[in-house]
Amino acid sequence: MQDRGEILLHRLRGIVGDAGVLSDTAEMAAYGTDWRDMFHGRPLCVVCPATTGEVAQAVAACATLGEGIVPQGGNTGLAGGATPDDSGTQVIISLDRMNAIRRIDPIGMTVEVEAGAILQTVKDAVADKNRLLPISLAAEGSAQIGGLIATNAGGVDVLRYGMTRALVLGLEVVLPDGQILRHLRHLRKDNAGYDLKQLFIGSEGSLGIVTAAVLRLVPQVRHRATAMIAVPNISAAIRLYERAQTEMGEALSAFELISGAGLDLVAEHMGRSAPIQGADWCLLIEAGSSLSGLREACETLLETAFNEGWATDGVLAESEAQADALWALRESLTEAEAKAGGAIKHDISVPITAIDGFLRDAGDMLADIAPQARLNVFGHLGDGNLHYNVMNVTEGDAGRVNAGVHDVITRHSGSISAEHGLGQYRVSEWARLTDPVERALSRQLKDTLDVHGVMNPGKVVPIMREAHD
Structure with missing residues (x-):
């Protein structure tokens, strides 16, 4: 009789093919050790799927038999989060083959990319569009997008652009039971219910496997100023940092502290001497901007x-004073609307390139449902957020107008709540329009995501099995 490992190997080969399953000890060696060579494991096999569907099937096969799954990207982590145990039963799922850059949108400033794509490759691709993916770290030549998201990686640009979490707009994630959460939204504002992607960013694969992501881009920096400065002590460095924020503001992208001893090591072992010698502490400061004036x-x-x-x-x-006067016009819109009798308010977001189509389609819908309606539309075009407020609508038509606007938003891949939340006002509409998988996950939350404890066991938090398992 076959044991569970043999059964699982047979099923996995049926999903990804014989070439997609590594089970030879020598072939698996590099996958079973972390980048720092501090942790060592012995997996049952390494599965290399080529599609999200194959990832889902592989996860479902492992879950059915109750075997542990260890998601692995570029294996450049520093905490052993992608290393299996030494039981010989856990399955590594490597995203190496899923490396496509699906879409670059230089207008909406987004890139949609598969999890196995190398960071440097993505940065080079968006640079061709005069855009920047502002994640910079030493391992960017081998680190993969999925791993960066799973660990919420930082890097030298966090000061200006935030952690990886701040750049993630949407995710595609395979859950521990093999279902697929499709949340690849190109939206900067989306307050429609739980922000489910946040569960997976920084989870180190303990809640699911990231298979694709939509990341926020920024303009390519055209002008850059970089300096290295010796400081007498840390207190002086902090005072200098305070002044740098005041003087440089958002242009300040890096403010790195380096010890003189560290620079000595670089000189000794790398043959690279710093321009400043003999200092206890140095600062590496950089500011960048796309504009000079x-x-x-x-x-x-x-x-x-x-x-x-x-x-x-x-x-x-x-x-x-003139600038204030221009802003006063914008800030008076809501009060003016209230004095005119109020409106059915819609706080929506759509991809920037879809705004024109949305306005046209929503206008056609209103012409059919409530031809007497008047519009008060304003908001933040730069991030796709519009306040689409419909005035002069009868009470009997209000429900149809509300649902009609939301239907148009949905057809244009938008959100029915960009920044205001759902509350009681939009919760029924959210339930009507939201994908069933996303809705169910919102109800269940973390404690039901990994029922059988198979997703990266022992990482981040211990997974306790029920006594009857």
């Missing part, structure tokens, strides 16, 4: 807009 850039932009026919009139504020 903001006002001049605005003037050029306006000139281009007029020349290209993109604008017919305009004004550039000459003082703070």
Whole structure:
């Protein structure tokens, strides 16, 4: 009679093919050891799926037999999170073959990429579009996107751009039972219910396997200033950091502290000498911007807009008072709406490139349902968030108008709540429109995600099995 390991190997080969399952000890050696060579394991096999569907089938096969799964990206982690135990029963699922860059959107400033893509490869690809994926770390030539997300990786650009979590807009994740959570949203604002992707960012594969992601891009830095400075002590370094934030603001991208002893080691073992010698502490400071002169850039932009026919009139504020007056117009919209009788409010977001289509389709819908309606539309075009408020609607038509607007939003891959949340106002609409898998997961939350304790056992938190398991 076959044991569980033999049965599982047979099933896994049936899913990904013989070449996609490594079971020879020598072939698996590199997968069973962490980057720092501190942790060593002995897996049953290494599975190398090529699609999300194959990942899902492999996870389901392991879950059915109750065998542990260890997701693994570039294996560049520093805490042994991708290393199996030495039981010889755990299955490593490697994302090496899933490395496609699916879509780069330089207008919406997003990139959709599979989890096995190498960070440096993605950075090079978006750079060709004059965009930047602002994750910088020593292992970027081998670290994979899925691993960066699973560990919420940092790097030298966190000061300006935040951790990896701050760059993740959407995820595709295979859950511990083999279901697929499809949450690949190109939205900067989406407050429609639980932010499920947050469960998986930084979870180290203990709740599911990230198979693809939508990441936020930023403009390519065109102007950069870098300095190394010796400081007498840490207190001085902190005071300097405070001043740097005041003077450089958002342009400050890195403020690194390096000991003189560390620089000595680099000189001794790498043959690279620092320009500053004999200091106890040094600072490496960098600031970057896509603009060298903001006002001049605005003037050029306006000139281009007029020349290209993109604008017919305009004004550039000459003082703070003029700027305040322009903002006062924007800030008076809601109060003016209330005085006009109120409205059915829709706080929605759609991909920037879909705004025009949404407005057109929503207008057609309103013409059919409530032709007497008036619109008050305003918001944040730069992040796809609109306040689509419908005025002059009868009480009898209100429900149809609300549902109609949300249906149009859904067709354009948007969110019915960009920044205001669901509350009681939108919760029934969220239940009507949200994918059943996402809705069920929102109810169950973490304690029911990994019922059988198979997903990266012993990592992050211990998984306790029920007595009858």
